[in-house]
Amino acid sequence: MNELIEKINASYEALKADAELQAEKGNKAAGTRARKASLDLEKLLKEFRKASLETSKA
Template structure:
């Protein structure tokens, strides 16, 4: 579970950095990377939800 949380944090930092580049400097490539990171983050958060539910049942 800790490894999953680390992946979520890394993905969020990537999303945050690229989103800031897009918003502040109008960097279109950063916007594409941010959207890709958001999809990866979504998958990781769903995985976290499943793991969290399993842990609470144990």
């Protein structure tokens, strides 16, 4: 579970950095990376939800 949380934090930081670059400097490549990071983050959050439910049932 801790490893999953670390992956979520890393993905969020990547998203945040690229989104800021796109917003502040208009960097199109950063926008593409931010969108990809958002999809990765979505998958990780779904995994977290499953793991959290399993942990609460135990």
